[in-house]
Amino acid sequence: MMAISTTRFPARRLIWGLLPLACLALLMAFAIGAAVGETAIPLATIFKTIGNRLFGLDYPLDPIDAGIIWNYRLSRAAVAACVGAALAVSGVILQTLLRNALADPYLLGISAGASTGAVAVAILGIGGGMVSLSLGAFAGAALAFILIALLAGRAGSGPAQIILAGIAGSQLFNALTSLIVTKSANADQARGIMFWMLGNLSGVRWADFQLALPATVAGLLACLWHARALDGFSFGRDSAASLGIPVRRVQLILIGMAAFMTAVMVSLVGSIGFVGLVVPHAARMIVGTRHLLLLPTSALTGALFLIMSDVISRILFEGQVLPIGVVTALIGAPAFALILIRYRKPQ
Amino acid sequence: MMIDARNVSWNAGAKPVLHPSSLTVQPGETLGLIGPNGSGKSTLLRLLAGLRASRSGSVRLNGRDMAKLPRREIAKQIALVEQQAETADLIRVRQVVELGRLPYLKALGRQCGTDHDAVTKALDRVEMIHMADRFWHTLSGGERQRVHIARALAQEPAYLLLDEPTNHLDIKHQIGILGLVKALPLTTVMVLHDLNHAIRYCDRLALLHEGKILAAGPAEKVLSPALIRQVFEVDAQIEPGADKENPTIRFKARAA
Numbered sequence: 001m002m003a004i005s006t007t008r009f010p011a012r013r014l015i016w017g018l019l020p021l022a023c024l025a026l027l028m029a030f031a032i033g034a035a036v037g038e039t040a041i042p043l044a045t046i047f048k049t050i051g052n053r054l055f056g057l058d059y060p061l062d063p064i065d066a067g068i069i070w071n072y073r074l075s076r077a078a079v080a081a082c083v084g085a086a087l088a089v090s091g092v093i094l095q096t097l098l099r100n101a102l103a104d105p106y107l108l109g110i111s112a113g114a115s116t117g118a119v120a121v122a123i124l125g126i127g128g129g130m131v132s133l134s135l136g137a138f139a140g141a142a143l144a145f146i147l148i149a150l151l152a153g154r155a156g157s158g159p160a161q162i163i164l165a166g167i168a169g170s171q172l173f174n175a176l177t178s179l180i181v182t183k184s185a186n187a188d189q190a191r192g193i194m195f196w197m198l199g200n201l202s203g204v205r206w207a208d209f210q211l212a213l214p215a216t217v218a219g220l221l222a223c224l225w226h227a228r229a230l231d232g233f234s235f236g237r238d239s240a241a242s243l244g245i246p247v248r249r250v251q252l253i254l255i256g257m258a259a260f261m262t263a264v265m266v267s268l269v270g271s272i273g274f275v276g277l278v279v280p281h282a283a284r285m286i287v288g289t290r291h292l293l294l295l296p297t298s299a300l301t302g303a304l305f306l307i308m309s310d311v312i313s314r315i316l317f318e319g320q321v322l323p324i325g326v327v328t329a330l331i332g333a334p335a336f337a338l339i340l341i342r343y344r345k346p347q
Numbered sequence: 348m349m350i351d352a353r354n355v356s357w358n359a360g361a362k363p364v365l366h367p368s369s370l371t372v373q374p375g376e377t378l379g380l381i382g383p384n385g386s387g388k389s390t391l392l393r394l395l396a397g398l399r400a401s402r403s404g405s406v407r408l409n410g411r412d413m414a415k416l417p418r419r420e421i422a423k424q425i426a427l428v429e430q431q432a433e434t435a436d437l438i439r440v441r442q443v444v445e446l447g448r449l450p451y452l453k454a455l456g457r458q459c460g461t462d463h464d465a466v467t468k469a470l471d472r473v474e475m476i477h478m479a480d481r482f483w484h485t486l487s488g489g490e491r492q493r494v495h496i497a498r499a500l501a502q503e504p505a506y507l508l509l510d511e512p513t514n515h516l517d518i519k520h521q522i523g524i525l526g527l528v529k530a531l532p533l534t535t536v537m538v539l540h541d542l543n544h545a546i547r548y549c550d551r552l553a554l555l556h557e558g559k560i561l562a563a564g565p566a567e568k569v570l571s572p573a574l575i576r577q578v579f580e581v582d583a584q585i586e587p588g589a590d591k592e593n594p595t596i597r598f599k600a601r602a603a
Contacts, residue, residue: 235432238518240426242398242425243449244418244419244423284437289438
């Protein structure tokens with residue numbers, strides 16, 4: 001009898017086996033992200049470009065190819081990776097702390113709030129140039145979450161109420177964004193509605209990465225530091241408190257972190273849906289529910305998912321780039337339906 | 348070594364759920380909180396556990412004000428078993444019990460041998476060691492409650508607080524859980540619905556009615572026919588058991 005009890009869930013060994021594999025997968029995703037596009041570039045050229053840029057090697061290369069790879073495609077893949085990781089980690093946090101399998105920054109209206117905040121700064125000029133796009137996005141994201149939490153609280157705080165309040169919030173903030181963008185009446189900016197609501201990675205450069213990477217790393221580290229506390233939320237808030245977790249402080253810090261990461265990503269690439277919903281569930285299937293494993297796995301899976309979604313958005317229709325949110329929604333909406341069925345109340 | 352609640356009270360919004368009340372949990376005893384639905388017993392239990400901030404007075408744990416103690420310190424002293432705490436997580440029995448070690452673990456520290464032993468001992472104590480690798484969602488209601496108790500025991504507390512631990516269990520599992528709890532060498536406070544369970548398994552009872560503690564003391568004294576009629580609005584008759592150990596309460600609904 002004791003022998004059975006000492007067999008431990010071999011999660012740790014599993015992750016050490018998967019780690020090199022995961023790094024390889026990420027590297028391959030970057031290579032594919034750099035190779036695919038209007039002009040296909042062979043993988044060998046891509047690795048040579050990376051070698052020249054990062055390790056000071058001296059391969060002879062066509063400067064135009066090298067420029068496309070480095071300045072356009074690799075920077076794009078790198079930002080996509082950060083956005084995917086940050087949204088996936090935000091999804092884990094919200095699902096765990098709100099005890100809701102359907103929570104994600106997009107469905108809860110946090111992304112919509114961030115869009116409104118960014119648009120208010122960019123187009124209305126709120127803050128008079130003193131406020132950056134990201135800061136505006138964060139203010140919008142925080143405001144949206146507070147409004148939605150208040151509404152859900154008044155409506156009874158059940159899992160359904162949180163999602164319904166999120167839908168109400170998303171609709172409101174998306175309407176505000178459309179209103180601001182349309183009112184600006186400039187055809188170029190009007191096209192921006194698509195950007196803010198469905199996300200778009202074209203036009204991102206290394207400067208964007210310099211903002212995306214620290215935000216993602218900071219968010220992930222803060223969450224990892226609280227990984228054990230997050231485990232303690234398995235059976236709800238009171239249970240977590242009785243296990244010695246300072247519930248309010250953890251919720252404030254981590255939901256704040258989720259809002260911050262979402263806001264930075266939205267200010268860079270617009271709001272991209274379903275990444276924060278689908279990826280955490282996929283990651284749970286791979287490594288289980290322990291957050292010390294779940295968080296890095298989600299980050300990595302999210303990074304891969306978004307790089308590949310971006311590649312698909314570029315090759316699905318020849319000569320036309322789809323907004324990346326269309327691709328993530330095409331994958332995410334059916335996954336949402338599956339999760340709904342999976343988590344139905346047991347009879 | 349005691350939990351001492353003085354003049355504690357709690358409101359749900361503007362509605363008072365518990366009026367200022369005082370109660371002391373004596374070391375080593377099994378104290379039952381009884382009363383009709385909405386009488387404030389679960390609220391009192393949560394105040395004793397330090398999970399709710401009292402509107403007045405204070406709860407002292409071994410002489411120190413619980414409102415000023417870090418949550419982690421309280422969790423090393425007091426463990427709570429909620430009624431039917433559930434999860435949708437795909438989580439194994441051993442993992443659930445390991446949650447009980449959280450108060451002892453640093454943010455990034457790994458579990459050590461002591462933690463592992465405490466978990467195994469707790470699982471053994473509730474006779475669930477053979478199910479340690481089962482998934483939570485495959486367990487029956489009685490098994491889940493045992494795992495919750497094992498999780499609480501893994502906290503190595505001095506006090507075990509339980510909120511209606513036998514709710515929705517069949518009679519065999521009700522008696523199994525209460526017998527298990529009674530045999531633990533801990534100071535225990537539990538909210539109970541069944542007065543016969545209360546009289547059988549508790550040393551002392553606190554009877555709550557409309558947010559007030561109406562009586563507190565030895566079980567036989569608190570459960571008098573007069574008090575039962577006043578609080579539960581039923582006529583009751585108390586029959587001493589054949590061995591004088593197991594008195595039984597018989598109820599008769601009153602004619603309207």
